[in-house]
Ligand SMILES: Nc1ncnc2c1ncn2[C@@H]1O[C@H](COP(=O)(O)OP(=O)(O)OP(=O)(O)O)[C@@H](O)[C@H]1O
């Protein structure tokens with residue numbers, strides 16, 4: 001592998017850290033060469049709450065991936081998720097001059113920079129600028145204005161604004177593990193890149209990443225992200241419910257969730273029982289499987305309804321979103337696809353990642369549930385796209401401390 005063709009992705013999750021190393025082959029296809037997984041520790045709802053164990057887990061995952069790929073990794077694209085990131089629409093504009101002229105790449109970069117400089121709450125910065133749609137003079141809906149002629153160019157964009165503290169701490173952990181971060185992406189954005197097919201995008205699609213400590217989502221139409229966000233509970237919340245209700249252990253709850261639970265509780269025989277270990281080491285207890293499934297369903301339904309309501313709040317009513325794709329480890333819960341179809345009144349399916357990268361045998365070799373690596377695979381897909389000759393270069397988030405010059409620029413850069 002030549003160093004230039006190596007791409008690295010790092011997804012520091014609440015349950016596990018996943019590192020991927022990929023190569024872009026001569027046909028431009030992504031081929032995953034290295035996979036490293038380590039149990040996560042020191043993370044809560046997407047935030048680092050204890051630095052050292054996070055650094056150790058990142059190091060372990062990266063070393064495993066390096067060993068498999070037989071290349072060292074020094075730079076990565078990394079994901080970040082949590083309620084400390086929020087999205088909103090914005091508009092930026094640049095004057096091309098007093099006379100008409102051709103739009104060039106520099107103008108597009110200036111627009112992105114202008115969008116990044118927009119006023120954010122104290123201690124926040126723009127993380128990602130997405131969904132560019134351009135207007136050149138009076139002509140709206142332009143996808144790529146380069147080489148077109150006009151006087152004023154503006155861009156509507158969906159920007160993700162992130163609290164600086166949690167992001168800086170995560171970057172510090174990654175740096176301490178020996179890696180530089182080229183760019184951070186809000187997790188559901190790469191998840192959408194990895195999972196939604198072209199047809200699903202065209203018709204409007206939602207990706208929901210049901211992780212361990214977070215549930216994140218993005219609504220996408222065509223190339224545009226129209227809504228994104230996260231809730232600070234994921235599949236681990238089901239474990240909490242089962243532990244509290246049945247006084248069982250974490251492992252007992254995990255086993256019951258993965259092997260016995262279903263969201264379709266009415267299909268479970270009311271007389272069926274299962275054995276759960278007792279929390280206080282007092283042997284096992286027998287519980288109704290149907291009752292357990294009812295508890296699981298209630299929690300998951302509540303989460304899905306929160307996601308659906310948040311999307312309704314952010315996306316204009318007229319926008320159709322006809323498909324939902326579920327990813328993340330928690331998406332493997334039995335009956336979740338059917339329940340999602342009910343809540344969203346849309347088609348739903350479990351993510352499959354084979355469309356995006358040749359990852360089958362490597363992902364099969366890791367112990368992860370198959371839809372868990374969606375975010376990391378999406379990061380690679382983004383890196384591959386960014387490496388194409390005509391795409392604009394990756395732009396790092398601006399420094400966290402906002403100087404007077406930036407504040408002044410922010411005042412005047414928006415229409
Ligand atoms: N078959 C299954 N049924 C139900 N839940 C499952 C199944 N397999 C895995 N999970 C759950 O998936 C969760 C882990 O998901 P994932 O690997 O996406 O975690 P993560 O990315 O580290 O978490 P987060 O995205 O919140 O940071 C765990 O809570 C696990 O119990």
Ligand SMILES: [Mg+2]
Pocket residue numbers: 013014209211212328375
């Ligand atoms: Mg995750």
